[in-house]
Amino acid sequence: CKIVVLISGSGSNLQAIIDQGQTTGSHYQVAAVISNKPQALGLVRAQEAGIATACVEHTQFDSRESFDIALSEVIDQFQPDLVVLAGFMRILTPDFVRRYLGRLLNIHPSLLPKYPGLHTHQRAIDAGDSEAGATVHFVTEELDGGPPVLQAKVPILPGDSAETLANRVLSKEHLIYPAAVNWFAQGKLTLRHSEAFFDDVQI
Numbered sequence: 001c002k003i004v005v006l007i008s009g010s011g012s013n014l015q016a017i018i019d020q021g022q023t024t025g026s027h028y029q030v031a032a033v034i035s036n037k038p039q040a041l042g043l044v045r046a047q048e049a050g051i052a053t054a055c056v057e058h059t060q061f062d063s064r065e066s067f068d069i070a071l072s073e074v075i076d077q078f079q080p081d082l083v084v085l086a087g088f089m090r091i092l093t094p095d096f097v098r099r100y101l102g103r104l105l106n107i108h109p110s111l112l113p114k115y116p117g118l119h120t121h122q123r124a125i126d127a128g129d130s131e132a133g134a135t136v137h138f139v140t141e142e143l144d145g146g147p148p149v150l151q152a153k154v155p156i157l158p159g160d161s162a163e164t165l166a167n168r169v170l171s172k173e174h175l176i177y178p179a180a181v182n183w184f185a186q187g188k189l190t191l192r193h194s195e196a197f198f199d200d201v202q203i
């Protein structure tokens with residue numbers, strides 16, 4: 001299974017996916033990493049792993065539509081079976097989402113349906129929640145609203161800042177995202193009738 005990973009920043013989830021992809025029992029290869037930001041550390045991580053990289057800078061386009069068309073042209077050069085959003089901080093157009101429907105995954109740092117959008121950790125702390133987490137989900141046209149695939153929970157501890165909580169959540173993201181990608185790669189995870197469908201999955 002060939003995957004293309006889209007990033008905007010640090011790429012720690014990308015690193016976890018690359019590392020897992022190199023182990024036995026992994027059923028996918030990262031064919032390319034594409035960033036909308038030229039300075040993204042994730043591009044360096046990809047290069048160090050010998051993976052093709054590309055940058056499509058959103059600032060060079062005058063609309064979301066034209067950016068997404070250019071982005072999909074670069075993605076399609078690699079003919080991926082799956083497109084993985086890993087800290088890709090752009091809202092995608094309906095046309096883009098439809099093009100990759102059923103083969104587009106995202107990870108969001110909250111226990112969806114709680115806290116779609118930004119600043120999830122601060123919002124969870126401010127709400128007095130006792131736990132937070134991350135959700136892998138199929139991407140649909142609704143922002144952070146697609147069918148959930150896998151969630152991990154962590155406690156919110158007294159004295160947590162958004163940063164300490166984000167780090168605790170990230171360490172779980174690095175476990176669940178490669179697992180979900182590997183399920184998809186094995187044909188054990190599909191989108192059916194707008195729901196995630198599982199066949200013989202194991203953690």
Ligand code: GRF
Pocket residue numbers: 007009010011012013014086087088107108109134170173
């Ligand atoms: C993660 O928290 C992810 O859930 C969110 O953006 C962050 C990306 O981190 N969508 P990284 O670039 O993978 O380190």
